[in-house]
Amino acid sequence: MYTEFISSEGLIRDAAKSTQKLDIFEYERPIGIQIFGSDIESMKEATEITASANPDLIDINYGCPVKKVACKGAGAGILQDIPKMVQMTSEIVKSTSLPVTVKTRLGWDDDTKYIEDVAERLQDVGIKALSIHGRTRKQMYKGEADWSLIGKIKENPRINIPIFGNGDIDSPEKAKLYKERYKVDGIMIGRASIGYPWIFNEIKHYLATGEMLEPPTIAQRVDVCKKHFAFSMRWKGDVLGIVEMRRHYSNYFKGISHFKEYRTRLVSTMDEKEIYAILAEVEAEFYRYEFA
Numbered sequence: 001m002y003t004e005f006i007s008s009e010g011l012i013r014d015a016a017k018s019t020q021k022l023d024i025f026e027y028e029r030p031i032g033i034q035i036f037g038s039d040i041e042s043m044k045e046a047t048e049i050t051a052s053a054n055p056d057l058i059d060i061n062y063g064c065p066v067k068k069v070a071c072k073g074a075g076a077g078i079l080q081d082i083p084k085m086v087q088m089t090s091e092i093v094k095s096t097s098l099p100v101t102v103k104t105r106l107g108w109d110d111d112t113k114y115i116e117d118v119a120e121r122l123q124d125v126g127i128k129a130l131s132i133h134g135r136t137r138k139q140m141y142k143g144e145a146d147w148s149l150i151g152k153i154k155e156n157p158r159i160n161i162p163i164f165g166n167g168d169i170d171s172p173e174k175a176k177l178y179k180e181r182y183k184v185d186g187i188m189i190g191r192a193s194i195g196y197p198w199i200f201n202e203i204k205h206y207l208a209t210g211e212m213l214e215p216p217t218i219a220q221r222v223d224v225c226k227k228h229f230a231f232s233m234r235w236k237g238d239v240l241g242i243v244e245m246r247r248h249y250s251n252y253f254k255g256i257s258h259f260k261e262y263r264t265r266l267v268s269t270m271d272e273k274e275i276y277a278i279l280a281e282v283e284a285e286f287y288r289y290e291f292a
Helices: 008-012 014-022 040-051 075-080 081-092 113-122 148-155 171-181 199-209 218-236 238-252 260-266 272-285
Strands: 032-036 057-062 099-107 129-133 165-168 187-188
Touching: 008 014, 008 032, 008 040, 032 040, 040 057, 040 081, 057 075, 057 081, 075 081, 075 099, 081 099, 081 113, 099 113, 099 187, 113 129, 129 148, 129 171, 148 165, 148 171, 165 171, 171 187, 171 199, 218 272, 238 260, 238 272, 260 272
Parallel strands: 032 057, 057 099, 099 129, 129 165, 165 187
Antiparallel strands: none
16 A cells, blocks of 8 residues: 655645655555656655555555646656656665555657656666556646556566555456556556545455455445544644545435435535535445446
């Protein structure tokens, strides 16, 4: 598991929002802390701060396509300057005794898909694993992820570090198909787990047995949603905890055709007790609902 990515500049300034993300629960291990930034010295300093939190590894984000990150030369923005990307990675590897991994994309756009060369160069400066999202920065999250270049990297006899594929994996069947087709060492899952954390066990079970697990019941979905809400309140506070949780309700109850009324109520209240009461209503109303 990896943390949400953390700004190197935020860590150096001891910004509360950034340093809070360094907190690790022992049951989360093995866990990597992911950092991003555009300045090499700041990234080295952030690496030292991050290492003090005692993660199992440090991951560098060279993949975030969001404008406010990429346009500052961080995240996927560094794909426009491959020599700097390699130099930054080298300096980070040298500055810590922890394993360093990288998450990146195929390139900045269709004309700059240099990932095959980048993979070799990053391995040469000491990273221990490489995760690749099968899109360019220009694509953002649009279109279908192209795993063909990920497969080519895995076939490269010069590459001996683990290669992980990322992009569009949203079912156990697809995970198995892509793992076997492209021979990757593992698969990274992000968006498909939002509101549906069961996907990890479903995939592991399918890979091990060839059988699909039963989808979570309404009771299970409500239970996990409540736990998520409780953590959000504890971590973010009474206001932000409620507001940031609003984007997750639809994901937890995706597929229920008459959930809209309950969602409207959930996102319209700032009362903690009322939210728990509405979730209890959802469980009572849809307890017989069967998911495909």
